[in-house]
Amino acid sequence: MAKMKAAMAAVLVMEKEGISTAFGVPGAAINPLYSALRERESITHILARHVEGASHMAEGYTRAAAGNIGVCIGTSGPAGTDMITGLYSAIADSIPILCITGQAPRARMYKEDFQAVDIESISKPVTKWSVTVREPALVPRAFQQAFHLMRSGRPGPVLIDLPFDVQMGEIEFDIDTYEPLPVYKPAATRKQIEKALDMLMASSKPLIVAGGGIINADASDLLVEFAELTGVPVIPTLMGWGTIPDDHPLMAGMVGLQTSHRYGNATMLASDFVLGLGNRWANRHTGSTEVYCKGRTFVHVDIEPTQ
Numbered sequence: 001m002a003k004m005k006a007a008m009a010a011v012l013v014m015e016k017e018g019i020s021t022a023f024g025v026p027g028a029a030i031n032p033l034y035s036a037l038r039e040r041e042s043i044t045h046i047l048a049r050h051v052e053g054a055s056h057m058a059e060g061y062t063r064a065a066a067g068n069i070g071v072c073i074g075t076s077g078p079a080g081t082d083m084i085t086g087l088y089s090a091i092a093d094s095i096p097i098l099c100i101t102g103q104a105p106r107a108r109m110y111k112e113d114f115q116a117v118d119i120e121s122i123s124k125p126v127t128k129w130s131v132t133v134r135e136p137a138l139v140p141r142a143f144q145q146a147f148h149l150m151r152s153g154r155p156g157p158v159l160i161d162l163p164f165d166v167q168m169g170e171i172e173f174d175i176d177t178y179e180p181l182p183v184y185k186p187a188a189t190r191k192q193i194e195k196a197l198d199m200l201m202a203s204s205k206p207l208i209v210a211g212g213g214i215i216n217a218d219a220s221d222l223l224v225e226f227a228e229l230t231g232v233p234v235i236p237t238l239m240g241w242g243t244i245p246d247d248h249p250l251m252a253g254m255v256g257l258q259t260s261h262r263y264g265n266a267t268m269l270a271s272d273f274v275l276g277l278g279n280r281w282a283n284r285h286t287g288s289t290e291v292y293c294k295g296r297t298f299v300h301v302d303i304e305p306t307q
Contacts, residue, residue, distance in 0.1 A: 001174050006136035007032040007167040008039070010100075012175040013143040015042050019071055019098075023048050023057040027075025029102025029115065032167035034073075043071075051079040055086020058097040062090075069150060075102040077115025080161070081122060088126040090157040093239060094216060096150035099123075103132060103163040123159045132161040136169025144181055152184035154304035155216060186305055196275065196299045203273035203297070206232045207252070209285075212239025213278020213303060223277065224248065235264055237279050256285040268292070276300045280307070 004012075010033060014022075021044045026034045037043055048054035051074040058070030074083060080101040090097045103109065104116035109132075120132040129149050133142045139162070146158040188196075200206050214223050220243045227234050227244065233252035234244045238259050244251050253264025268274075274296055279285075281300075286292040300307070 001172040003170055003172055005032065005036065005167065006133075006139040006169045006171050007162070008036040009140045009171060009173045009175070010143050010162070010167075011036040011040050011043065012173075013140050013147075013178065014071065014098075015040070016175065016178050017143075017147045017180055018068060019043055020068070021046065021061060021065075022071040022073055023054040023061070024071075024073030024100075025051050025054060025075070025079065026073075027079060027102060029076035029104060029164050030073060030079075030100070030162070030167075031075075031102075032164065033100065033102070033162065045073075048072075050082065052082040052085055055083040055097065055099060056089065058099070059086055059090045059093075059095050062095050062097055069147070070097045071100065072097060073100045075115070076104055076119075076164075077117045080117060080119035080159070084123060084126060087123060087157045087159065091126050091128070094155050094212060095157070096155040097157045098146055098150065099127075099157060099159040101159065101161045102167070103161045105165040106134060106163045107165075109163065119159065119161050126157070127159050128156040130159040130161070132163065133166055134163070136166050137171045139166065139171070140173055140178070144178070148181035148183070153186060154213075154302075154307070186303060188301065196301070199297065199299060200230065200232065200273060200275055205271045206230075206273040206275065207268065207271040208232050208234045209255075209274055209276045209279050210234050210236045210240040210243040211277060211279025212237065214240055214243045217278065217303075219278075220244070224250075232275070233267060235268060237282070237285050240279060257287050258284055272296050274298045276302075278302065
């Protein structure tokens with residue numbers, strides 16, 4: 001079996017997972033990974049002016065790249081903490097990005113050493129998974145798991161923190177046998193679908209709330225077809241804006257505190273049944289939940305069953 005540095009194994013896994021572009025700023029603790037990137041020359045690296053900018057660039061790339069995942073890279077300490085804003089933006093909007101940070105050698109962690117920040121703990125609230133890889137041989141598995149989690153269920157960002165000596169560690173790894181893990185995508189049961197449709201058809205003033213999940217699933221045409229078949233008006237959320245054309249007869253306007261229309265709010269208040277598709281019931285959309293919920297029944301269709 002081939003022997004290589006763990007940093008090279010990480011690059012090979014990213015290649016297998018379809019990564020072609022990365023954004024970042026080199027620095028001492030992440031330079032082994034950059035050396036592997038330069039050696040392979042398979043992933044285009046775009047130098048950012050600032051690591052926070054790199055995280056936003058990765059998010060924008062994911063939004064625009066039709067299924068690909070943006071990658072942002074930075075060194076230890078402030079690079080990771082600077083990327084927290086980008087990670088928060090990504091998880092709030094269900095955007096998968098891979099954030100890779102360098103870290104001080106394992107022996108210097110948790111001792112207030114230079115730039116030895118516990119980024120694993122800091123980033124947990126704004127990622128689907130955050131991990132400091134503590135053994136070189138675990139690097140390929142960590143990257144495989146990261147891509148699996150980013151693509152499964154509700155998409156979102158992952159942070160992998162790589163201590164310097166972990167990147168430099170020699171491991172045995174056969175990239176020719178590597179395969180991405182199957183993506184987990186929950187689906188409603190037929191009974192759930194039939195019950196929701198029965199409730200919708202039994203209501204006198206039904207309404208569809210269309211969220212950003214429809215855009216993530218490239219299902220806007222299906223939404224319009226469903227609305228036209230049922231004759232139910234559609235209210236998009238801010239993240240779902242564009243799922244139905246603004247000039248479509250069933251476009252009922254937007255609802256909320258800031259990005260709303262008077263006729264959208266009026267349509268919502270007149271409804272008796274609301275079918276939420278791929279949306280979050282965020283407070284900028286709902287306003288007062290007492291007013292928003294009063295007198296109507298809700299069914300929520302979401303890719304994340306725990307939401």
